[in-house]
Amino acid sequence: MTDEAKAFVPGHVTGFFAVERTDDPTTTGSRGGGLTLSDGVTVTVRPDTETEILLDDVSVDIGAVEGVLEALGIEATVIGETDLPLGSGFGVSGAMALGTALAATDEFDLELSMAELTTVAHGAEVQAGTGLGDVVAQARGGMVLRLEAGGPRANELDGLPARPRVEYLTLGELDTSDVIGGDTERLSAAGDDALSRVVEQPTVERFMYASRRFAREAGLLTPDVKDVIMDVTEAGGEASMAMLGETVFALGTGLSDAGYDPHVCRVDPTGATVLGGSHRDQAELQPHASDGK
Amino acid sequence: MTDEAKAFVPGHVTGFFAVERTDDPTTTGSRGGGLTLSDGVTVTVRPDTETEILLDDVSVDIGAVEGVLEALGIEATVIGETDLPLGSGFGVSGAMALGTALAATDEFDLELSMAELTTVAHGAEVQAGTGLGDVVAQARGGMVLRLEAGGPRANELDGLPARPRVEYLTLGELDTSDVIGGDTERLSAAGDDALSRVVEQPTVERFMYASRRFAREAGLLTPDVKDVIMDVTEAGGEASMAMLGETVFALGTGLSDAGYDPHVCRVDPTGATVLGGSHRDQAELQPHASDGK
Numbered sequence: 001m002t003d004e005a006k007a008f009v010p011g012h013v014t015g016f017f018a019v020e021r022t023d024d025p026t027t028t029g030s031r032g033g034g035l036t037l038s039d040g041v042t043v044t045v046r047p048d049t050e051t052e053i054l055l056d057d058v059s060v061d062i063g064a065v066e067g068v069l070e071a072l073g074i075e076a077t078v079i080g081e082t083d084l085p086l087g088s089g090f091g092v093s094g095a096m097a098l099g100t101a102l103a104a105t106d107e108f109d110l111e112l113s114m115a116e117l118t119t120v121a122h123g124a125e126v127q128a129g130t131g132l133g134d135v136v137a138q139a140r141g142g143m144v145l146r147l148e149a150g151g152p153r154a155n156e157l158d159g160l161p162a163r164p165r166v167e168y169l170t171l172g173e174l175d176t177s178d179v180i181g182g183d184t185e186r187l188s189a190a191g192d193d194a195l196s197r198v199v200e201q202p203t204v205e206r207f208m209y210a211s212r213r214f215a216r217e218a219g220l221l222t223p224d225v226k227d228v229i230m231d232v233t234e235a236g237g238e239a240s241m242a243m244l245g246e247t248v249f250a251l252g253t254g255l256s257d258a259g260y261d262p263h264v265c266r267v268d269p270t271g272a273t274v275l276g277g278s279h280r281d282q283a284e285l286q287p288h289a290s291d292g293k
Numbered sequence: 294m295t296d297e298a299k300a301f302v303p304g305h306v307t308g309f310f311a312v313e314r315t316d317d318p319t320t321t322g323s324r325g326g327g328l329t330l331s332d333g334v335t336v337t338v339r340p341d342t343e344t345e346i347l348l349d350d351v352s353v354d355i356g357a358v359e360g361v362l363e364a365l366g367i368e369a370t371v372i373g374e375t376d377l378p379l380g381s382g383f384g385v386s387g388a389m390a391l392g393t394a395l396a397a398t399d400e401f402d403l404e405l406s407m408a409e410l411t412t413v414a415h416g417a418e419v420q421a422g423t424g425l426g427d428v429v430a431q432a433r434g435g436m437v438l439r440l441e442a443g444g445p446r447a448n449e450l451d452g453l454p455a456r457p458r459v460e461y462l463t464l465g466e467l468d469t470s471d472v473i474g475g476d477t478e479r480l481s482a483a484g485d486d487a488l489s490r491v492v493e494q495p496t497v498e499r500f501m502y503a504s505r506r507f508a509r510e511a512g513l514l515t516p517d518v519k520d521v522i523m524d525v526t527e528a529g530g531e532a533s534m535a536m537l538g539e540t541v542f543a544l545g546t547g548l549s550d551a552g553y554d555p556h557v558c559r560v561d562p563t564g565a566t567v568l569g570g571s572h573r574d575q576a577e578l579q580p581h582a583s584d585g586k
Contacts, residue, residue, distance in 0.1 A: 105454050113438070113495035114452040141563070145406065158445075159407040161398050161567055202406040269566040270434070274454055 005107035010268035012091035015211030018191030020149035029149035030132035043099025064097035067124030087173035089245020094134030141271025172246035211240035298400035303561035305384035308504030311484030313442035322442035323425035336392025357390035360417030380466035382538020387427030434564025460555035465539035483510035504533035
């Protein structure tokens, strides 16, 4: 058996959000709403003498992952595998950070709870400037409402009791840090309006309506994304823009019905999880099995 | 298509707990720790002119389910199907209550969030006197630590990042209401000690140690359960007693290694969820599909 541990972290598409900045990365973050997806990132962590990060077989620099390894005080090879498009609003950097924290906790017997390791990953992602709310949503799974911003000790989460089919179509890349690093006042006002709407009426339909209205009011719609959303609406479906990516997501068969050829998945009900057959599962929990180490 | 909705709720085995009583069912509950199981209850809700509750094809009275239906203001046939033993510490009544709330929210378009419907089910379970902490753990999934008691608005949850294989063996039934309705001072002191131990060192091994110690200190071990736990320990494994049932649960191959023939499952990572193909999924989210209604 190779000495490694694996975790799966769902992708996360944000529908609307409001930015909350403090001096502390664990209380900085975003309120808002999003969908975690059955399409996600499988992260493998292997102890190593120096740190290397691979994503789909390509060596990459991901600040959030480096931050997690540093906070945990370990060196490792981190291997991410995903079918999700990169830089397109699916929270891949957050998934890599959280998956690294989960798999490393398992592999190195770090004695961290879910809230503790989620805090580490959230803080690293905020410090890297690549996301504000993906990690806490990915840790929970489902259709997540982030009622208060920040890591697990600061935030407050709720969810919608639904796991619809999701279709998505990516038209290009957007740089998250450009948007969330700039002036976010107008965006945050629109995000808080959207959140209030969904809290008042926590349904899937209201979520999609609030997301579309947020995208328009926050001034984030690109012309191409706008055209696709209008096509879906004209075909009688529900679609909006993934924050922040040049990506349209729709429920049910919204994009297919409008004549597009989208990726198809579902809302993931589970959230981030270590995968069976991991280090801890095989070795410590079956004390009589020879684990070859 | 039959007009019905379904939900799955994992079983929940409590390892240790401390009772918190207030005048309000939504702030009454228990702190403690437990495992949700991939073995659970599938609950189907069908609108009906009067309420009937079936569990494995037998008509039953389950106060927590009746309380949920009453709180939601609906009449329905509720059908539970499970492989879990009844009255043996697996949280079947909590699963029935939470599954009813989830499926009913879906079927009747009730516009309730996960926290709201979990609050309804938790409150109904507390008022029926059949459980204090199962529902909130079952809503979350995983190896759950309940740091503060009560429903979602009052409690605080954490988890251990592991999903080990679980074996269990049921020797008989115990009446939960007899124990949690009586004097719980000694039990709660032992439960808070156990919780502190696991919070300090959030590992699976520590969880099992704290559970065994709680069972002994709280004076809840029956002679038969004690014998089986000792057999598992002698065979080098980890086991404890399900609170509250005449049930032994073990990690990995603990019971098998000791020569028993246990049920085998895993820790469920997901928590309670509506099942695909439900009313909402088919009808509202695919607006163009003919749903036959």
